[in-house]
Amino acid sequence: MTNERRVLVHPDMDSLIAAVAARFLTKLTDLLDEYQEVNIALTGGTAGGTGVQQAVAESPMRGAIDWTRVHFWWGDERFLPKGDPDRNETQAHEALLDRIPVPAENIHPFPASDEIPDIEQAASAYADELRAHADPALRLTVPRFDITFLGVGPDGHIASLFPEHDVRADDERLVIADRNAPKPPPERLSLTLPVINSSQRIWMVLSGAEKASALGLALAGASPIEVPAAGAQGRRRTVFFVDGEAAEQVPQNLIASSY
Incomplete structure (x- = not known):
């Protein structure tokens, strides 16, 4: 099994979003040829979150996808109603999600605060949901995440794993409940780093000059405790999709010419 890290640079955020959306739909087609069901973990944020999602929804390629065989999860969530x-x-x-024919039972959101008011119980409930869809073929206690999307904050955080804030490569938990996140809102739920790294492919999408330092540190081998993005490593492949501004501190030899 390969385990590659690549950086793909696009001129600006618009071209970045369009390229990631097209690549996602192409890869999803391939995955559905290989597996009966596919699991995708979504992220929030502007570029890798709503930007890519909207581009997917607006693409004519979406009609070729059998969405009834695609399951959607999230890497993290704000603990709100x-x-x-x-x-x-x-x-x-x-x-x-409201623009594609995906069955409601294929959508697996984190519990909301008005559904399970106690955040620790909400974390436990999502962990149970992950276990219920575990892939025994890979000896995992979670689903086989075929693609996990992640955004990266200017501080290097991924999902709701923040620097110096409960990021452990050996974490035995599946989901963490954070009551004091450094970014509002303070109460958040997140997959742990080992669960994220159980993903077959991790796609990190970064846009803007304010992300350049975090990306440079992640690629330079910074500690995941200090720069959580540095610890993200897919089982098969890890790709940083970035625009020109975010790539300012990336050494030329790390930039791939193609996927």
Whole structure:
């Protein structure tokens, strides 16, 4: 099994979003030829989240996908009431999920604060949902995440794993409940780093000059405790999809010419 890290640079955010959306639909077609069901973990944010999701929804290629065989999960979520506009789930429904024929039972959101008011119990409930869809063929206690999308913050955080803030490569938990996240809202749910790294492919999407330092540090081998993005490693492949501004501190020898 290969385990590659690549950086693909696009001129600007618009071309970045369009390229990632097209690549996602092409790869999803291939995955559905290989597997009966495919699991995708979505992220929030502007580029890799709603930007890519909306581009997928608007692509004519979406009609070739059998969405009844695709399951959607999330890497993290803001612990807010159902339907809150700041929830990643809400944004994904508006950008993509309500615009494709995916069955409701194939959508696996984190519990909302008005569904399970205690955040620790909410974390436990999502962990149970992950176990219920575990892939025994890979000896995993979670689903086989075929593609996990991640955004990267200017501080290098991924999902809701923040620097110096409960990021452990040996974490035995599946889901963490964070009551004091450094970015609002303070209460968040997140997959742990080992669960993220159980993914077959991790696609990190970065746009803007404010992400350049975090990307440079991640590629330079910084500690995942200090730069969580540095610890993200898919089982088969890890790709950083970036625009020109975010790539300012990437050494030329790390930039791939193609996927």
